[in-house]
Amino acid sequence: MSKSTSRTRNANAVVTGAGSGIGRAFALELARRGSRVVCSDIDGDRVKETVSMIDRLTSGRAYPVFCDVSVSEDVDELAAQAQDWFGEPTSLMVNNAGVGIGGKPVGEIGIDDWQWALGINLWGMVYGSEKFLPQLREAGRGGLINVASTAAFSAAPGMAAYNVGKAGVLALSETIAAELGGTDLAVTVLCPTFVKTNVAVDGRITADASKLAGTLMRYTGLSPDRVAKGTLNAHDRGQLYVVPQLDAKAIWSAKRHLPRTYTAGLGLLNRILPQTGTPSAVPALTPTVGE
Numbered sequence: 001m002s003k004s005t006s007r008t009r010n011a012n013a014v015v016t017g018a019g020s021g022i023g024r025a026f027a028l029e030l031a032r033r034g035s036r037v038v039c040s041d042i043d044g045d046r047v048k049e050t051v052s053m054i055d056r057l058t059s060g061r062a063y064p065v066f067c068d069v070s071v072s073e074d075v076d077e078l079a080a081q082a083q084d085w086f087g088e089p090t091s092l093m094v095n096n097a098g099v100g101i102g103g104k105p106v107g108e109i110g111i112d113d114w115q116w117a118l119g120i121n122l123w124g125m126v127y128g129s130e131k132f133l134p135q136l137r138e139a140g141r142g143g144l145i146n147v148a149s150t151a152a153f154s155a156a157p158g159m160a161a162y163n164v165g166k167a168g169v170l171a172l173s174e175t176i177a178a179e180l181g182g183t184d185l186a187v188t189v190l191c192p193t194f195v196k197t198n199v200a201v202d203g204r205i206t207a208d209a210s211k212l213a214g215t216l217m218r219y220t221g222l223s224p225d226r227v228a229k230g231t232l233n234a235h236d237r238g239q240l241y242v243v244p245q246l247d248a249k250a251i252w253s254a255k256r257h258l259p260r261t262y263t264a265g266l267g268l269l270n271r272i273l274p275q276t277g278t279p280s281a282v283p284a285l286t287p288t289v290g291e
Ligand SMILES: NC(=O)c1ccc[n+]([C@@H]2O[C@H](COP(=O)([O-])OP(=O)(O)OC[C@H]3O[C@@H](n4cnc5c(N)ncnc54)[C@H](O)[C@@H]3O)[C@@H](O)[C@H]2O)c1
Pocket: 016, 017, 018, 019, 020, 021, 022, 023, 040, 041, 042, 043, 046, 067, 068, 069, 070, 096, 097, 098, 099, 100, 120, 147, 148, 149, 150, 191, 192, 193, 194, 195, 196, 197, 198, 199, 200, 202, 217
């Protein structure tokens, strides 16, 4: 790794789910910052497209790897290929790959869908952390960015399988942050509400919930580029939490300070509003990334 004081510049970076949305934005921004980027995804065509976009940048250096993050051996292979291509340990791991699931209450979700969602959204991030931490420790400076969601603490009805996975990612990130205390490695956990990506159309979301999520995303969502840049800047500052939008901050604050009122209010909203199955029952306000 370069002698630069920045964790995100001239890094040896790996991004999962780099074929679309926030993951592609992370990969492109890291390349613009002079980092070498291993771009991995379960969709080989999409990830090659991201690598071609990086190749067109003057400083762009990227390498595509197929990886299903829910498969332990695939993540082992990703870690090995990354170290081979860099010729040294990975210094920045971005655990980003994730899928949307929502629209049904607990009792109607079905165990197959629970396992599918937790396999990617929770186990994917566990594998990415467990298998890359040894390389990060060897690199000595850099860190881990885990993409959670406001769903990690919003407890929105109809979103249990998504909420549980993201709450696990938040707990995982906080624990690793404590374990890395006193080192030059940082952990950042990203908890946005809506970001304009394919997550609402590609996942297992009921038609009504997907339509509503698509509308909210279109009108209130931040651009993936803005989220990626803000998160990388926060990571450079060693910031643990990135809660980029005002609605996310309002939920975070209400949940911590008035937990019973928050849950009762959410239950009331759920009874009087159409079933949303979306990550936030509170309208989005002006976004402020990376504060
Ligand atoms: N878009 C939002 O509003 C929003 C809000 C909060 C959190 N997030 C989180 O952001 C992350 C990125 O999602 P996005 O919004 O960019 O969605 P996206 O659908 O645009 O991109 C997700 C990428 O992950 C890949 N992927 C899916 N399953 C995979 C697997 N098993 N292994 C490897 N790659 C896989 C997809 O092929 C795709 O390229 C996810 O963890 C998501 O939960 C998104």
